[in-house]
Amino acid sequence: MRIIGGERKGRKLAEWHGLPIRPLRDRVRTALFDILRELIPDAEVLDLFAGTGAVGLEALSRGAARATMVERSHRVTRLIHDNVRRLDYEDRVRVLTGDALHHIRELGRHGERFDVVFVGAPYDTPLARNSMHALAMETPLEPQAVVIAEVHTKEPLDDRYGPLQRELQRAYGETRLDFFRFVPERKPD
Numbered sequence: 001m002r003i004i005g006g007e008r009k010g011r012k013l014a015e016w017h018g019l020p021i022r023p024l025r026d027r028v029r030t031a032l033f034d035i036l037r038e039l040i041p042d043a044e045v046l047d048l049f050a051g052t053g054a055v056g057l058e059a060l061s062r063g064a065a066r067a068t069m070v071e072r073s074h075r076v077t078r079l080i081h082d083n084v085r086r087l088d089y090e091d092r093v094r095v096l097t098g099d100a101l102h103h104i105r106e107l108g109r110h111g112e113r114f115d116v117v118f119v120g121a122p123y124d125t126p127l128a129r130n131s132m133h134a135l136a137m138e139t140p141l142e143p144q145a146v147v148i149a150e151v152h153t154k155e156p157l158d159d160r161y162g163p164l165q166r167e168l169q170r171a172y173g174e175t176r177l178d179f180f181r182f183v184p185e186r187k188p189d
Helices: 026-035 054-061 074-087 100-109 127-138
Strands: 044-048 066-071 093-097 114-119 141-152 164-172 175-182
Touching (some): 026 164, 026 175, 054 074, 066 100, 074 093
């Protein structure tokens, strides 16, 4: 697996075989970043269920300011740290180990705000939907932020999660990307 665009294009990532992860295929990652092209420069990126870290690292290679990556497994976070070192992004990456829903709440409580959030939860679990609910409630998001949920094509997601409204849906084989926009309600003056 390699970085497919930007300043680190072509750089190899560490081998991940044998780890409990499902990296986003290159074809889907290419399509994702083609859609996000205008939003990535200088963005604060949150990569939930980060796996290899390829999505967050790809965002950095394409000009994102910083990436926060959340992964439950200590073994997998070691892989992420290895990939961060390989690409020389130590000063622009924060890796959080533990439950994604817990970290969404904590990030929101601490006033953290992200421009782009990628939710790559394991298929056939409620984690993608639960993450969307948590992001809508805790709102660690900048106004007009984009949240992308990667799910199996047969997995249903709602059109709206509070202030998160689906704007776009694209399928690539068995993978579907659902793009949501964060539009907070205006408070009366």
